[in-house]
Amino acid sequence: MHNPLRIAVAGLGTVGSSVVRIIQNEKLSLFDKAGSDLVVSAVSARDKNRDRGVDLANIDWHDDAKNLIQDNIDILVEVIGGADGVAYDIVKAALGKGISVVTANKALLAVHGSELAQLAEQNNAHLKYEAAVAGAIPAIKAVREGLAANQITSIYGILNGTCNYILTQMRETGGSFNEILKEAQDKGYAEADPSFDIDGVDTAHKTALLAAAAFNMAPDFNHIPTRGIRHVTSTDICYAEDLGYKIKLLGVVRKTDLGIEQSVEPCLVDLNTPLAAIDGSLNAVYTESPFAHETLMVGRGAGGDPTASAVVADIIDIARGVHISPFGVPSEKWNDTPMADMDERMVASYIRLIVEDSPGVLADISGILRDENISIQSALQLSEITKGIVPLILITHTVKTKALKGALAKIEKLRSVKEQPFTMRIIEQE
Amino acid sequence: MHNPLRIAVAGLGTVGSSVVRIIQNEKLSLFDKAGSDLVVSAVSARDKNRDRGVDLANIDWHDDAKNLIQDNIDILVEVIGGADGVAYDIVKAALGKGISVVTANKALLAVHGSELAQLAEQNNAHLKYEAAVAGAIPAIKAVREGLAANQITSIYGILNGTCNYILTQMRETGGSFNEILKEAQDKGYAEADPSFDIDGVDTAHKTALLAAAAFNMAPDFNHIPTRGIRHVTSTDICYAEDLGYKIKLLGVVRKTDLGIEQSVEPCLVDLNTPLAAIDGSLNAVYTESPFAHETLMVGRGAGGDPTASAVVADIIDIARGVHISPFGVPSEKWNDTPMADMDERMVASYIRLIVEDSPGVLADISGILRDENISIQSALQLSEITKGIVPLILITHTVKTKALKGALAKIEKLRSVKEQPFTMRIIEQE
Numbered sequence: 087m088h089n090p091l092r093i094a095v096a097g098l099g100t101v102g103s104s105v106v107r108i109i110q111n112e113k114l115s116l117f118d119k120a121g122s123d124l125v126v127s128a129v130s131a132r133d134k135n136r137d138r139g140v141d142l143a144n145i146d147w148h149d150d151a152k153n154l155i156q157d158n159i160d161i162l163v164e165v166i167g168g169a170d171g172v173a174y175d176i177v178k179a180a181l182g183k184g185i186s187v188v189t190a191n192k193a194l195l196a197v198h199g200s201e202l203a204q205l206a207e208q209n210n211a212h213l214k215y216e217a218a219v220a221g222a223i224p225a226i227k228a229v230r231e232g233l234a235a236n237q238i239t240s241i242y243g244i245l246n247g248t249c250n251y252i253l254t255q256m257r258e259t260g261g262s263f264n265e266i267l268k269e270a271q272d273k274g275y276a277e278a279d280p281s282f283d284i285d286g287v288d289t290a291h292k293t294a295l296l297a298a299a300a301f302n303m304a305p306d307f308n309h310i311p312t313r314g315i316r317h318v319t320s321t322d323i324c325y326a327e328d329l330g331y332k333i334k335l336l337g338v339v340r341k342t343d344l345g346i347e348q349s350v351e352p353c354l355v356d357l358n359t360p361l362a363a364i365d366g367s368l369n370a371v372y373t374e375s376p377f378a379h380e381t382l383m384v385g386r387g388a389g390g391d392p393t394a395s396a397v398v399a400d401i402i403d404i405a406r407g408v409h410i411s412p413f414g415v416p417s418e419k420w421n422d423t424p425m426a427d428m429d430e431r432m433v434a435s436y437i438r439l440i441v442e443d444s445p446g447v448l449a450d451i452s453g454i455l456r457d458e459n460i461s462i463q464s465a466l467q468l469s470e471i472t473k474g475i476v477p478l479i480l481i482t483h484t485v486k487t488k489a490l491k492g493a494l495a496k497i498e499k500l501r502s503v504k505e506q507p508f509t510m511r512i513i514e515q516e
Numbered sequence: 517m518h519n520p521l522r523i524a525v526a527g528l529g530t531v532g533s534s535v536v537r538i539i540q541n542e543k544l545s546l547f548d549k550a551g552s553d554l555v556v557s558a559v560s561a562r563d564k565n566r567d568r569g570v571d572l573a574n575i576d577w578h579d580d581a582k583n584l585i586q587d588n589i590d591i592l593v594e595v596i597g598g599a600d601g602v603a604y605d606i607v608k609a610a611l612g613k614g615i616s617v618v619t620a621n622k623a624l625l626a627v628h629g630s631e632l633a634q635l636a637e638q639n640n641a642h643l644k645y646e647a648a649v650a651g652a653i654p655a656i657k658a659v660r661e662g663l664a665a666n667q668i669t670s671i672y673g674i675l676n677g678t679c680n681y682i683l684t685q686m687r688e689t690g691g692s693f694n695e696i697l698k699e700a701q702d703k704g705y706a707e708a709d710p711s712f713d714i715d716g717v718d719t720a721h722k723t724a725l726l727a728a729a730a731f732n733m734a735p736d737f738n739h740i741p742t743r744g745i746r747h748v749t750s751t752d753i754c755y756a757e758d759l760g761y762k763i764k765l766l767g768v769v770r771k772t773d774l775g776i777e778q779s780v781e782p783c784l785v786d787l788n789t790p791l792a793a794i795d796g797s798l799n800a801v802y803t804e805s806p807f808a809h810e811t812l813m814v815g816r817g818a819g820g821d822p823t824a825s826a827v828v829a830d831i832i833d834i835a836r837g838v839h840i841s842p843f844g845v846p847s848e849k850w851n852d853t854p855m856a857d858m859d860e861r862m863v864a865s866y867i868r869l870i871v872e873d874s875p876g877v878l879a880d881i882s883g884i885l886r887d888e889n890i891s892i893q894s895a896l897q898l899s900e901i902t903k904g905i906v907p908l909i910l911i912t913h914t915v916k917t918k919a920l921k922g923a924l925a926k927i928e929k930l931r932s933v934k935e936q937p938f939t940m941r942i943i944e945q946e
Contacts, residue, residue, distance in 0.1 A: 108665055108807060118732065118849040119664050216662070222808035224654075224662025231838075232646070232654025234549050235538055235828030302548065360814060363793055377538060377825035378652035381815035384790060385808065395807035398665030408661075408838045419548040 090123035091405050094154040096176055097166035098131035100390030101190055101217070103138040105163055105397050110141060116398070120405035128154050155179045161186045161212075161404060163397055169193035177202060177213075184209040188400040190217035190393050192291035195412075199295065200304035203412040213412045214400035219292045219299075220245055222392035223385040224399065225371040229300035230414045236375035238300045240340040242513065245292040247367035247387045248276045248283040249315050249335040253352075254365040257323045257332070263316065275367065285314035286335060286350040293337030296371065297348055301341065302414040303421040310337075311428055312350040317508050322438060325466060325479050326354050326510075329436075332362040333510065344426035354436050354512040361513075429488040434463075434512040437480040439497065440505040443470060447502045448478070454500075458493040460485045475504055484514065520553035521835050524584040526606055527596035528561035530820030531620055531647070533568040535593055535827050540571060546828070550835035560584050585609045591616045591642075591834060593827055599623035607632060614639040618830040620647035620823050625842075626721035630734035633842040643842045644830035649722045649729075650675055650799040652822035653815040654829065659730035659803060660844045666805035668730045670770040672943065675722040677797035677817045678706045678713040679745050679765040683782075684795040687753045687762070693746065705797065716744035716765060716780040723767030726801065727778055731771065732844040733851040741858055742780040747938050752868055755896060755909050756784050756940075761866075762792040763940065774856035784866050784942040791943075859918040864893075864942040867910040869927065870935040873900060877932045878908070884930075888923040890915045905934055914944065 093109065095102050109116065109124050116124050128146035130153070148154055151172050154162060162180040164187060166173045173194050177187050182205060189195065195202065195215050206213035216226045220243070229238060244250050248270065255266045267284065270276035282288045290312040294305040315335050326333050331354035340347045355362045360382045364370040369387025374380055386392035413420065441447050448465070455462060466479040482490065494507045523539065525532050539546065539554050546554050558576035560583070578584055581602050584592060592610040594617060596603045603624050607617050611632060619625065625632065625645050636643035646656045650673065659668060674680050678700065685696045697714065700706035712718045720742040724735040745765050756763050761784035770777045785792045790812045794800040799817025804810055816822035843850065871877050878895070885892060896909040912920065924937045 104807070112665070112667070115667055116665070118845040121846075222663075223811060224658050227657060227662050228654050228813075231833060232657050232829055233652075233825065234832045235542070235546070235825045237542070237545055360793070363790070375825070377534070377821040377828075379816050379822060381653060381813070383811070383813050385811035391807040392809055395663065395665045395805070398807075399662055402664045403661060406838075406840050408836075408840070410836050410838070415548040416551075 088160050090125040091120070091161060091401070092125055092127040092159045093161045093163060093401065094128040094159040095126055095163045095165065096130050096151040096154055097164065098129055098138055099165065101393045101397065102129070102131070102163070102165040103140050104390035104394035105165065106140045108394055108398050116402065120402045122405045124401060124405065127159060130154050151176050152179065155183065155185065157183070159185060161188060161401060163401070164189040164191055165397070167191050167193065169197040174198060178205065181205040181209055181211050181213065184211050186212035186404050188214045188397055188404070190215070190397055192218040192288065192295060196291035196294040196305050196307035199298060199412070203304070204417045206412065207417055212404050212409060214403065215295060215412070216400050217393045217396035219295050220369040220371055221385065221387040221389065222395045223369060223371060223383045223387070224396070225296065225383055226299045228381070228383060229296065229373060230410065233373065233375055233378050233381070234414070236377050238373055238375040240374045241296055241300055241338070242361060242372040243293060243296055243337040244334055244361065244364050244368070244370045245337050245387065246283050246289045246335060247369060248280065249289070250364065250369070251275055251367040252284070253315060253318065253323070253333055253335065256318070256320055257327070260320055262320055263318060284316050286312040289335055289337045290350045293339060293348060293350055296337065297339040297346070298413045300373070301339065301346060301421050302419070303423070304413065306348070306425065309425050310348045310350055313352065315352050318352050321468065321477055322510070325468070326436065329481065330357050331355060331512070332357055334361060336513070341423065342426060344430050345424040347426040347428065347431055349428065352510045354510055356513070429491070431487045432484050433487060434484045434514055435482045435490060436510045436512055437482065437494070438508045439478040439480070439503055441476060441478050442502040442504065443474050443476045444502065450500055450502065451497055454493050454496045458489045460489055460493055481512070518590050520555040521550070521591060521831070522555055522557040522589045523591045523593060523831065524558040524589040525556055525593045525595065526560050526581040526584055527594065528559055528568055529595065531823045531827065532559070532561070532593070532595040533570050534820035534824035535595065536570045538824055538828050546832065550832045552835045554831060554835065557589060558584050581606050582609070585613065585615065589615060591618060591831060593831070594619040594621055595827070597621050597623065599627040604628060608635065611635040611639055611641050611643065614641050616642035616834050618644045618827055618834070620645070620827055622648040622718065622721035622725060626724040626735050626737035629725065629728060629842070634847045636842065637847055642834050642839060644833065645725060645842070646830050647823045647826035649725050650801055651815065651817040651819065652825045653799060653801060653813045653817070654826070655726065655801040655813055656729045658811070658813060659726065660840065663803065663805055663808050663811070664844070666807050667771070668803055668805040670804045671726055671730055671768070672791060672802040673723060673726055673767040674764055674791065674794050674798070674800045675767050675817065676713050676719045676765060677799060678710065679719070680794065680799070681705055681797040682714070683745060683748065683753070683763055683765065686748070686750055687757070690750055692750055693748060714744045714746050716742040719765055719767045720780045723769060723778060723780055726767065727769040727776070728843045730769065730803070731776060731851050732849070733853070734843065736778070736855065739855050740778045740780055743782065745782050748782050751898065751907055752940070755898070756866065759911065760787050761785055761942070762787055764791060766943070771853065772856060774860050775854040777856040777858065777861055779858065782940045784940055786943065859921065861917045862914050863917060864914045864944060865912045865920060866940045866942055867912065867924070868938045869908040869910070869933055871906060871908050872932040872934065873904050873906045874932060880930055880932065881927055884923050884926045888919045890919055890923055911942070
């Protein structure tokens with residue numbers, strides 16, 4: 087390992103700037119831990135003149151990130167973002183030259199992780215991504231190393247702070263999704279284009295990486311059925327609570343008899359479980375495994391310093407000579423357990439129907455459910471939302487997803503049903 | 517690294533047996549992760565004939581653990597326990613020969629960690645102890661590696677499952693300490709001689725190790741002022757709750773202007789904070805640091821499988837070539853920040869006095885407190901416990917420990933004060 091360890095930082099947004107600042111300000115402490123001097127030798131960003139509160143004197147500046155990939159760097163820190171484009175190009179170029187990569191880019195690895203991990207392996211380079219999942223929480227390290235004695239059986243993650251913040255605020259203020267989203271945007275807690283967050287894409291990227299690190303397999307973002315929180319209403323939040331649940335957007339990965347189940351969806355979580363207590367913009371990762379049993383990790387999932395904390399930890403690991411395959415085992419050993427057919431998955435569900443308040447409606451719906459062998463644990467008809475129109479909340483027992491889908495397709499066609507049914511998975515206590 | 521990696525297990529109690537079982541039953545999965553075959557080649561315990569539910573055929577048996585330390589082993593797993601005696605002897609002998617050691621023995625490392633870490637360093641051997649703190653929770657890895665970018669500022673740990681269970685049961689049932697301890701002993705949740713647990717010694721051992729790993733220093737068990745939960749009454753639990761707190765036995769480590777503060781004591785934790793929610797026999801480690809900010813880790817702190825999960829993770833780390841100094845930096849770099857003078861420490865306190873129910877008592881006490889400049893946030897006189905005798909609960913603002921001690925020494929001498937005052941620290945929200 088070269089000493090000093092020469093680090094190039096691609097992207098000087100809040101995370102990149104914070105990485106540079108930590109490496110500069112914590113020089114002595116990092117040297118003691120890393121065993122080498124850490125030096126930011128080059129950076130790239132669009133605008134050289136912007137004040138980022140970091141000292142860029144003595145650091146090579148490149149307008150084009152591609153020019154960072156030279157023989158005089160040991161580690162590329164990629165914090166540009168995006169699954170493709172420059173980020174993909176430079177990470178590939180770096181690994182191809184045997185330059186180690188530390189990235190906070192979940193989209194990149196969720197989509198191209200398999201190719202990039204193999205490229206790293208061929209070139210004996212590190213590819214590290216602690217910062218890509220759950221920010222400051224060392225969740226990748228925990229599932230890949232700390233729990234390595236276990237074949238982990240399930241992971242439940244609250245992985246998007248924006249969604250958790252919105253759901254928490256909706257619950258605490260009674261505000262609608264759109265009102266709270268607007269507020270969050272005004273406060274800078276949500277992006278101007280929030281769709282990656284609220285539609286669950288960001289959570290799915292992170293879920294794919296957590297699954298890969300925990301189950302020792304290639305990330306498989308494209309096979310994660312993903313639904314976000316856009317259609318969660320304050321009615322849902324209110325009635326979930328009456329029934330003893332909080333609504334959380336969860337990335338879920340489980341190993342069952344069907345194979346590996348991965349999903350991102352709003353879920354009802356028992357109020358008495360630890361995950362239900364994780365409010366605001368906090369992230370959390372809950373695991374179940376045969377020997378360690380349950381573990382929970384909680385912390386800041388986003389922000390410059392928390393994310394940079396994870397980036398710098400990865401750099402120290404590299405300096406310390408910690409060389410572990412990105413997904414825990416060499417690519418030839420990747421777990422090839424098939425993905426579960428999600429239609430076969432057994433889940434309990436919360437169903438919200440918007441129906442005419444007329445006799446016979448419940449009978450029609452119950453009949454369809456009975457024909458599909460779906461048993462209902464409880465049904466709750468709420469008060470009118472507009473004249474003659476009421477929400478009807480149904481809680482099913484655990485049933486096969488396919489059966490529920492079939493029933494809902496039929497229910498949706500009933501004349502008395504006024505909106506597309508909205509469902510949420512209920513997380514059963516183990 | 518020898519392949520297969522030959523492991524000797526000293527001690528076949530629940531943890532040792534579970535280590536052997538996991539290594540045998542998870543052979544293929546562990547091989548993929550570790551990159552070498554893991555083989556238990558020798559074991560030692562007292563009674564060869566006891567049925568431990570593990571297959572000991574083809575494993576060398578030794579009645580005397582000392583005979584395990586031979587050139588044909590790569591890793592010694594020490595799960596005998598105890599700060600001195602056989603455990604100390606064999607760990608020292610192994611490290612002296614360059615044999616790596618994985619231990620769950622907090623007492624050993626809390627007392628002899630400095631010497632043993634240096635011995636490991638001189639002989640280029642690993643000394644790993646994840647299992648010694650918070651069982652299955654990868655807390656040592658988190659503070660030493662996952663948060664390595666940070667100079668951690670504080671750690672609050674619920675590190676003893678027996679104490680947490682007793683305090684939880686006292687709160688939930690209203691039972692007395694002695695009743696609940698007896699119940700816990702009957703159920704096997706507490707030892708026949710519970711003093712190591714309930715007097716805080718076990719927590720202090722773990723606190724010393726967490727502090728060492730997080731603050732990169734030699735463990736300093738002998739300078740941790742330690743009080744346990746033996747004197748916590750159901751009155752305390754009840755009034756703490758009325759005041760908005762739960763009582764937890766906490767190992768606390770903080771870096772302040774005074775130096776490094778370490779302590780083990782029953783504390784009042786705000787009901788709305790995450791640590792307050794950790795009930796039953798669960799363990800938890802909460803950290804504060806400049807970049808990651810707050811993190812919380814929760815899980816099983818004891819038991820055969822959870823502890824063995826951590827032991828086996830350490831073995832996999834060794835097989836993967838992860839060689840990090842036991843306390844994060846080489847011994848020559850150990851943090852030499854002085855320990856704080858705990859008498860100078862600023863804390864808010866809960867004080868329980870048992871006093872005569874007569875006019876003037878409060879005036880006497882208040883006068884003493886005023887003379888020491890201790891300001892009282894609230895005072896609560898409870899109803900009679902026996903004729904004419906009442907508990908008086910005082911909550912102080914943040915004051916210097918020395919002043920409080922001085923005042924309490926005077927208060928104790930008042931004729932109207934019938935028992936030694938009992939105090940608990942109040943953990944202020946950051």
